[in-house]
Amino acid sequence: xxxxxxxxxxxxxxxxxxxxxxxxxxxxxxxxxxxxxxxxxxxxxxxxxxxxxxxxxxxxxxxxxxxxxxxxxxxxxxxxxxxxxxxxxxxxxxxxxxxxxxxxxxxxxxxxxxxxxxxxxxxxxxxxxxxxxxxxxxxxxxxxxxxxxxxxxxxxxxxxxxxxxxxxxxxxxx
Numbered sequence: 001x002x003x004x005x006x007x008x009x010x011x012x013x014x015x016x017x018x019x020x021x022x023x024x025x026x027x028x029x030x031x032x033x034x035x036x037x038x039x040x041x042x043x044x045x046x047x048x049x050x051x052x053x054x055x056x057x058x059x060x061x062x063x064x065x066x067x068x069x070x071x072x073x074x075x076x077x078x079x080x081x082x083x084x085x086x087x088x089x090x091x092x093x094x095x096x097x098x099x100x101x102x103x104x105x106x107x108x109x110x111x112x113x114x115x116x117x118x119x120x121x122x123x124x125x126x127x128x129x130x131x132x133x134x135x136x137x138x139x140x141x142x143x144x145x146x147x148x149x150x151x152x153x154x155x156x157x158x159x160x161x162x163x164x165x166x167x168x169x170x171x172x173x174x
Contacts, residue, residue: 012058012069015085017110019070020062026122028110029061030089031069037061038089040109042099051099053092053109077115089113 012018012031020027029039037058040051058067071079079085092113098104105120112118 010069013082015079015082015114016069017071017114018058018061019068021066026107027061028105028107029058030085030110030113031058032086032089035059038093038113040097040099040106042106049099051097051104051106051109053095053097055090055093071114072121073111073115073119077117079114080116085113 014031014033016031018029018031018037020029027039029037031037032055035057036055038053038055039061040053042049042051080088097109104118105122107120107122108118111120
C-alpha cells in the first residue's frame with residue numbers, strides 16, 4: 001500500500017471538482033481545502049427555486065453517498081489558477097442565486113468556478129449545456145454587495161468581472 005499514490009488519486013486538492021452520487025442524480029461541489037467544499041444547494045422558497053452557496057465539510061455534504069474527484073473537463077478547458085478558484089468560491093459563500101436544473105445547477109456552478117465556463121453533462125439527455133452563468137451570477141452578487149457598501153448597482157453591473165470579483169471577495173470576512 002502506497003499512501004502517496006493513494007493521496008494523489010483520492011485526496012482532493014484545492015480547486016478539484018467533487019462529484020457526489022445521489023440517488024437519481026449527481027451533486028457537484030468544489031474543494032477549497034482543509035476538508036471543506038463550496039457548493040450550490042437548491043432551496044425552494046414559495047414557487048421560485050433559488051440556490052444558496054454553502055461552505056461545508058466534504059464528509060457532511062457526501063453523507064453516506066459515493067463520491068470522487070472528477071475534473072472531467074481538464075483536457076478541454078484549462079482550469080483557472082487554484083488561488084482564483086478558491087477565492088471566487090469563498091466569495092460566493094452565503095449568496096443566493098437562481099437555481100435551474102437545466103441552466104444553472106450545482107454542476108454549472110462548480111465547473112464555472114474551476115474553468116470560468118459553466119457546463120453540465122447531466123442535463124436531460126443533452127451531451128452538455130453551456131451558458132454564461134458568471135454574468136448573471138456576478139450581476140446578482142454585485143447587487144448584493146452594493147446594498148452592503150451603499151454603492152449603486154449600476155456602477156457594479158457596468159464594471160468588469162475582475163472588479164466585481166475583487167470587490168466582493170475583499171469585503172467578505174471569513
